[in-house]
Amino acid sequence: MTERSMHSADNSVASVVRQLLRDETHxxxxxxxxxxxxxxxxxxxxxxxxxxxxxxxYHHFYRVVExxxxxxxxxxxxxxxxxxxxxxxxxxxxxxxxxxxxQDSHFxxxxxxxxxxxxxxxxxVGLLYTVEGSSLGGQVISRHLATHHGLTPANGARFFYGxxxxxxxxxxxxxxxxxxxxxxxxxxxxxxxxxxxxxxMMESILDGCHAQQAN
Numbered sequence: 001m002t003e004r005s006m007h008s009a010d011n012s013v014a015s016v017v018r019q020l021l022r023d024e025t026h027x028x029x030x031x032x033x034x035x036x037x038x039x040x041x042x043x044x045x046x047x048x049x050x051x052x053x054x055x056x057x058y059h060h061f062y063r064v065v066e067x068x069x070x071x072x073x074x075x076x077x078x079x080x081x082x083x084x085x086x087x088x089x090x091x092x093x094x095x096x097x098x099x100x101x102x103q104d105s106h107f108x109x110x111x112x113x114x115x116x117x118x119x120x121x122x123x124x125v126g127l128l129y130t131v132e133g134s135s136l137g138g139q140v141i142s143r144h145l146a147t148h149h150g151l152t153p154a155n156g157a158r159f160f161y162g163x164x165x166x167x168x169x170x171x172x173x174x175x176x177x178x179x180x181x182x183x184x185x186x187x188x189x190x191x192x193x194x195x196x197x198x199x200x201m202m203e204s205i206l207d208g209c210h211a212q213q214a215n
Contacts, residue, residue, distance in 0.1 A: 017178050018178065020192070024192045028199035028200065028203075032206075035207075037053055037057070037206050038054065038206070050213070054206070054209070055095055055100065055102075059102040062088040062131075063088060063113075066087070068116035069128070070082070071118050080181075084170075085132070087159060108208065122187040122188070122189070122190025122191045126195035127194050129191065130202075132171065135170070135171070138161070139160075139161075141160045142161045145160060
């Protein structure tokens with residue numbers, strides 16, 4: 001009997017899949033949250049200069065990631081709409097409000113990121129788990145940005161506001177998608193590996209922006 005089937009006797013498959021992914025990516029998640037550009041983002045003394053760098057990093061990350069999501073969904077026979085979940089457009093709104101050009105060498109000088117390949121089902125779910133999970137933490141960040149910096153969804157914090165009050169609904173829908181999609185241990189393994197790589201990719205982009213700040 002596999003680990004998943006043993007746990008399924010007492011728990012829903014969705015909760016088991018979520019817990020497995022959470023446990024397997026815990027170290028990557030903690031390391032990302034402790035990145036120099038992110039670890040103080042809820043503090044009152046967090047600088048707007050660092051916030052701008054975070055938005056630029058996320059712009060470059062989601063530009064590549066959402067392209068891969070679109071191409072992968074087009075090649076797979078699964079029922080999942082990413083359209084209402086698009087985050088690059090939210091980041092673009094924030095960048096425009098703050099007068100930031102994400103291509104400006106003042107913010108980002110790294111080589112353009114390579115396109116991701118078309119992903120299989122497990123890889124796609126792992127990537128989505130990482131980006132959708134970030135929306136949960138974004139709610140907390142959004143409140144602190146409003147309190148400490150006066151940033152609102154209409155004024156520079158649209159990305160972190162995310163789905164707003166609808167986040168429980170969006171997350172439950174994504175959990176159902178994981179439940180019906182990760183149907184065997186091989187798919188779960190692919191998802192776990194993909195989630196870890198997605199965390200690492202985000203960390204690498206943040207590193208590039210942080211290095212630029214130091215120059």
